[in-house]
Amino acid sequence: MNIGDVAQKAGLPPKTIRYYEDIGLITPLRDTNGYRVFRESDLHKLAFLGRARALGFTIEDCRTLLALYEDDTRASADVKDLAQAHLAKIEDKIAQLESMRRTLSDLVKSCAGDNRPDCPILSDLATGQH
Amino acid sequence: MNIGDVAQKAGLPPKTIRYYEDIGLITPLRDTNGYRVFRESDLHKLAFLGRARALGFTIEDCRTLLALYEDDTRASADVKDLAQAHLAKIEDKIAQLESMRRTLSDLVKSCAGDNRPDCPILSDLATGQH
């Protein structure tokens, strides 16, 4: 398989796949003409990576997850720990964003949004007082 | 005021303040020794920027917000539109993260987390099937 086919099947842009090779996540073969040749196992890894990235794991987490996946002497506790740590980060991030959302939505509600200059959003930013 | 004092009062690292000057958000004066000299108005702007950034506005949004703040012929509608667009982005982001959180938390729950290798988290990543 060439990179275009794999990109389609894995749902990742060719650029991303080349990048993953660059950083050593996959190592496809090469044809005599220099083209990358992907095995089923490469496609499988790429799909794995795509799903892990979609869950927000960092590239380094993905590297670890792949290694765990390929190590059949792994302890599921290692995977769970990684996932749990990541979950905690996501929950932090959500809490941050929720706090922004609340403040912003209050500010937006309080602003007339007409052609007069008075604006509680700017007043808040200027003074830190609501 | 020197950069250290301003950094303290505005709650921003000196590096960030220099960066904001670099990109033209503020233009402090200069002492004969080359040190930056900050006026009250600079401090005020920096505090404004700090609060806008804390609400997640991009630097370019901040630039626009500052310009609107300093234009007393502004229409509050322009500010509101900007804030509303930003709010929408935040809500999108929250929805994305919530979706990750749900999936991840299910996966974490389903994983024994012991020293055996069987792991539904890895199975999910490998196959996309739960």
Added chain:
DNA sequence: CCTTGACCTTCCAGCGACTGGAAGCCCTAT
């Protein structure tokens, strides 16, 4: 007067995870 240490300056590089674009080779079909 000299040194120490805390401050300030500029400049350059790196983070994460790609993404865009340029320049050029390869393959197939007409």
Added chain:
DNA sequence: ATAGGGCTTCCAGTCGCTGGAAGGTCAAGG
């Protein structure tokens, strides 16, 4: 022979800082 699409590499840019190096400045203490 040419046109097109796909492939290659390499370099630069994204965003908002942040770290570090190399060096100038200033106030206090010996």
